[in-house]
Amino acid sequence: MAEKPVSVTSSAPSRSWKGWLWDSAEVSKEERRFLLKLDFTLLTFGTLGMLIKWIDTSNITNAFVSGMKEDLDLYQNQYNYIVVSWTVGYIIGQWPSNFILTRVRAHIWIPFLEIGWTIFTFALAGAQSYSAMLGLRFVVGLFEAGYWPALYYILGSWYTKRELGKRNGILQSAVSIAPIFSGFLQAGIFSSLDGHAGLAGWRWLFIINGVISLPIAGLAFVCLPDTPSTAKANWIFTERDIEIARERMAKVGRAPEGKPYSAKVILGYFTSWKTLLFTLIFTMQPFGSQPFTAFVFWLKAHNKAGKPPVYSVAQINEYPTLGNAFTAVYSLIAVWVSDGPLRGRRWPIIIFSNLVAIVVFVLLVVTPVFGPFSQRAPLYIVSSIGGSCVPLTMAWMAELISDNAEQRAFTAASMNTLQYTFSAWIPLVWFQQIHQPNVTPGNRAAAVVGGFNVIVFSTIAFLAHREKLQKKRNNQLAVDSSESVLPAAGITQADDKEVGQNVLEVRV
The missing domain is CATH 1.20.1250.20 (MFS general substrate transporter like domains)
Structure with a gap:
């Protein structure tokens, strides 16, 4: 029988300024290489997607004040109703999207959402009436609904306690930075393309936003990782990488998907x-x-x-x-x-x-x-x-x-x-x-x-x-990543699923 690989994961508390600055500074070389791959794919494309989503969400306001109001005769409260139609789609799409996410692999579902709102963003450029704008914005909201909670769910499926806060913060920073970036982008598009090819500047806003979104969605399809329990080896993550991921999640009691809905x-x-x-x-x-x-x-x-x-x-x-x-x-x-x-x-x-x-x-x-x-x-x-x-x-x-x-x-x-x-x-x-x-x-x-x-x-x-105290008394508490690490012996895919399903980590 082949010998099991030695466990390389470590989530002990940082003991130096380097570990506090970036957690992978104090882990093994193999785990550091794995985290580098994970950050490059999940964090990079998640943050880019969040930035693009915010721009595609807010572009209706820029278009409205850039000529759309006059071209489509949008007076009285029609702009408000268009905004509300997006909000209604966004609210309706939340729960169904995250239910689907636990049953469909992330690298398929998340890019599907991105491509969906990109297609309908393109369609907004051709809208000729208030009713068309109303319906299209509803569908854009429906597709954008699942993106934000999906990304937080995926991050929570890969990173440990000492890593998750920083990654969540980097992801959310895109929401704060986007308004700064968006205003200059939209102004530049309008001033340089208004009237080009016979299209009003506000229509070019939707076209260029879609052009930016599409390649990011395509790259996410080939680069974005699934959750550890559903991931398969590919050109980025090896079988060993996936084994490390599952070991890490089993250690902190992060259970995989698979529980039935009713x-x-x-x-x-x-x-x-x-x-x-x-x-x-x-x-x-x-x-x-x-x-x-x-x-x-x-x-x-x-x-x-x-x-x-x-x-x-x-x-x-x-x-x-x-x-x-x-x-x-x-x-x-x-x-x-x-x-x-x-x-x-x-x-x-x-x-x-x-x-x-x-x-x-x-x-x-x-x-x-x-x-x-x-x-x-x-x-x-x-x-x-x-x-x-x-x-x-x-x-x-x-x-x-x-x-x-x-x-x-x-x-x-x-x-x-x-x-x-x-x-x-x-x-x-x-x-x-x-x-x-x-x-x-x-x-x-x-x-x-x-x-x-x-x-x-x-x-x-x-x-x-x-x-947490109750679980400790009942011996049901998973190993706290701030207190200790697993023994040196590695665990297999079957082992980590069993551990993940039978232990609970609760931290304060």
Whole structure:
């Protein structure tokens, strides 16, 4: 009988600044090579896809203000209805997409979503009526729905506790960076192609966005890895790479897909405190992001008709990008500290960030709305600090639901579904455009919700700690990656599936 390969995986806590900076600095050469392949494929194409998705999501606004309104005679509230049609498609597509993801290999399903929204983005360039635009945007939303939760699910299927936060943070940073990149891209396309080949500039926006999306979707099909339990050796990942991946996931109790779906099982997800509390947190996310949206209105409101402008058009568009930059940078710092010095603990930074957010919202309430730039603008710029912890929240959810891949996928979709459902009406109640930037009641509500978030996150931490102690007493707790490593003996594919199905890792 052939001798089993020696286990090379290690997820012990980092003991040097190099390990805190990047986890693979303290693993074996073989595991480091595997992680390099994984980062190059999953992280690279996931981040590029996220960037393109955001651009394809927001291009309708750029097209509307670039001539689409006049060409298609879109007046009254028709633009709002087009936006709502995308939102409805996005909400409807969440759960079905993630159910499918646990049954269809990721390198097929995720590029299928990308190609789907790319085709219908191309179709938007030929839309000749309001009704056509309404239907096409609905389908674009339907295809884009599954992408964000799918990527977080896939990352949670490959990376360990010391690795997941950083990767989630890099992925989410694309969402913060995209608005900065998108505005310049869309402006450049319109100014250089308006009227070319007899097409209006706004139609070229959709065409070029589709041209950018298509090759990324094609490369994802040949480069994006499946989950460890469904992956097969290919030109990137060898059989040994897949064995290492399965060993790593078995060590941390990350169960593979395969549990059957039924009405009883799905109802059980709704009664799980993990699914309920993490979903509840995301329903409140729109409150944390809305105060920042007032920044651009605040700048514009300083300019009065018949008087020299206080802020130029360029400044009105550029200053808010400071908030996007802050969110991206703070998010990356947060995940690095969580994965490094805090040894994978998520709750300290999450709760700290929400406490700071409460202070910011209160200051937005009590300070004069049209106070000096030096006093008001910094508050807008840092107001999304609570929302910067989305990557840590998703990592925490994946770690607490390690024992059930299907529930993990369902919960990711549930969180995003409820977030967008609430995003559809919260601005209409608390942050109405006609009141901007005088949205003091909305900022007050955001401060109250911030306090509620602290309570919910503290409850999650308490329940997770209690469950961890219970599992320890029952000898059901998987080896904690921050405490020890597996013995040197390797484990086979059959072994790691059995371990993954029978152990549970719960960390706080």
